[in-house]
Amino acid sequence: MAEDFDRILDECIDRINRGDGLADCLSDYPAYSAKLKPLLQSIHDIQKACTFVPSADAKRAARQKLHAAPVKRQPGTPVLSFFRVISTPAAWAMVAVLILAIVGTLMIQTVFNQPRLVPSSDGNFAFLISDDPGDIDDFEYLSVIISGVRMQRVGSNNWLELTPEIETVDLTQVQGEQFQEIWRGHVPAGQYTRVRVNISEVKGQLESTGQIIDIKVPSGTVHMLIPFEITADMVTVYTFDITVVRTANDGTYMLKLQINESGARQDPKLPG
Amino acid sequence: MSRSNRKSAPTINEHRIQLFALYEEYYDRIARYVYVHIGDREEAADIAGEVFLKALTSLKSYRERGVPMQGWLFRIAHNLTVDYVRKMNKRRPVPADSVVLLGNDDPAHMAEKNIAFDDVSEAMKQLTTEQRDVISLRFFGGLTSKEVGRTLGKSDGAVREMQRAALERLRRIMGVQT
Numbered sequence: 001m002a003e004d005f006d007r008i009l010d011e012c013i014d015r016i017n018r019g020d021g022l023a024d025c026l027s028d029y030p031a032y033s034a035k036l037k038p039l040l041q042s043i044h045d046i047q048k049a050c051t052f053v054p055s056a057d058a059k060r061a062a063r064q065k066l067h068a069a070p071v072k073r074q075p076g077t078p079v080l081s082f083f084r085v086i087s088t089p090a091a092w093a094m095v096a097v098l099i100l101a102i103v104g105t106l107m108i109q110t111v112f113n114q115p116r117l118v119p120s121s122d123g124n125f126a127f128l129i130s131d132d133p134g135d136i137d138d139f140e141y142l143s144v145i146i147s148g149v150r151m152q153r154v155g156s157n158n159w160l161e162l163t164p165e166i167e168t169v170d171l172t173q174v175q176g177e178q179f180q181e182i183w184r185g186h187v188p189a190g191q192y193t194r195v196r197v198n199i200s201e202v203k204g205q206l207e208s209t210g211q212i213i214d215i216k217v218p219s220g221t222v223h224m225l226i227p228f229e230i231t232a233d234m235v236t237v238y239t240f241d242i243t244v245v246r247t248a249n250d251g252t253y254m255l256k257l258q259i260n261e262s263g264a265r266q267d268p269k270l271p272g
Numbered sequence: 273m274s275r276s277n278r279k280s281a282p283t284i285n286e287h288r289i290q291l292f293a294l295y296e297e298y299y300d301r302i303a304r305y306v307y308v309h310i311g312d313r314e315e316a317a318d319i320a321g322e323v324f325l326k327a328l329t330s331l332k333s334y335r336e337r338g339v340p341m342q343g344w345l346f347r348i349a350h351n352l353t354v355d356y357v358r359k360m361n362k363r364r365p366v367p368a369d370s371v372v373l374l375g376n377d378d379p380a381h382m383a384e385k386n387i388a389f390d391d392v393s394e395a396m397k398q399l400t401t402e403q404r405d406v407i408s409l410r411f412f413g414g415l416t417s418k419e420v421g422r423t424l425g426k427s428d429g430a431v432r433e434m435q436r437a438a439l440e441r442l443r444r445i446m447g448v449q450t
Contacts, residue, residue, distance in 0.1 A: 017414050050411075053303075053304075063299075069329070201289060
């Protein structure tokens with residue numbers, strides 16, 4: 001019996017948490033009404049006394065911080081254990097093999113692969129993400145996860161690759177003139193022809209229904225084919241402007257590149 | 273050859289997406305949960321934001337292992353709240369009844385709310401730690417009893433029993449008439 005009552009009380013608490021009224025809960029359990037009423041009344045009084053909804057500004061600011069926060073990288077192996085292991089002959093043999101493997105890999109990478117660029121706050125290149133309005137108002141938030149950006153130089157088959165320092169951008173927070181810088185660092189000067197942005201995931205919450213939806217990006221990349229120049233003495237700021245649009249056919253959403261709003265501009269380097 | 277149907281563990285990106293989705297639903301609840309423990313609205317809103325940042329930077333250490341992500345967020349909220357209270361106590365000892373709640377409402381209304389808040393706060397102090405945890409997660413965090421159970425490592429039945437006992441005690445302390 002006590003278990004039944006606990007279960008009914010539990011169900012009523014769930015209903016109250018969802019916004020149901022006290023009277024509705026009581027009317028559904030007339031046999032327990034006398035026992036339930038004072039307990040449910042206590043819940044009502046407690047929740048009323050502690051009512052607190054943070055301001056929309058506080059919530060927005062916290063969301064912005066969350067989306068702008070870089071994710072901590074995997075911690076490295078502790079130095080102490082490394083020295084313990086390295087003191088054995090077998091470890092030395094393994095180190096020799098490892099060094100040969102690393103040198104070999106580096107050589108292969110230089111010949112065949114694209115170099116990975118290193119971020120730096122005083123670099124000559126910055127990559128920004130921005131959002132043209134489109135149908136972004138349909139969303140409470142729209143998170144785009146960018147796994148990489150690749151750029152191709154004129155006359156070269158190789159791609160330069162940069163790994164975003166900030167991988168997740170909420171497009172609702174970078175509308176119009178707003179933007180999110182996702183990488184800054186040194187990039188070899190020269191003429192570039194293509195930029196390819198790899199997008200691993202796009203997820204958003206619809207404002208009207210609260211539903212969380214996935215947006216597919218065909219082949220997982222968005223690319224831009226307009227040439228631009230990177231110089232050593234100026235900072236080239238490249239803005240990649242993407243927008244979300246609702247398709248006319250089935251009401252699903254897709255990401256589109258806004259070519260008119262995207263591209264490079266050059267700013268003077270700040271003395272540092 | 274048939275392919276394995278075994279579902280692989282969620283990647284860190286999947287956890288991150290899940291965290292961002294939970295932010296929209298749980299930011300307010302976590303702020304309320306913190307507010308009930310510290311009685312300061314602005315600080316509660318700040319700490320709620322900190323909870324999500326902390327979760328984001330600790331995603332690598334998050335493994336579901338029966339605890340839902342929302343439960344993990346409340347654990348972080350609990351730890352940050354304890355840290356905050358400890359820090360405030362070190363800075364200047366403030367008696368609970370001197371805590372003033374700030375707001376934009378008129379002073380008389382705010383005074384009434386402060387009294388009601390203090391009454392609940394005092395009543396909550398008379399519960400056991402476990403009962404207090406259950407009530408906080410259930411009424412202010414909005415978790416289901418199943419989620420509370422998974423968060424605290426208790427069975428659903430134990431949570432339901434604790435919440436009934438806690439409510440009966442609160443009712444007696446706060447003097448709700450039958």
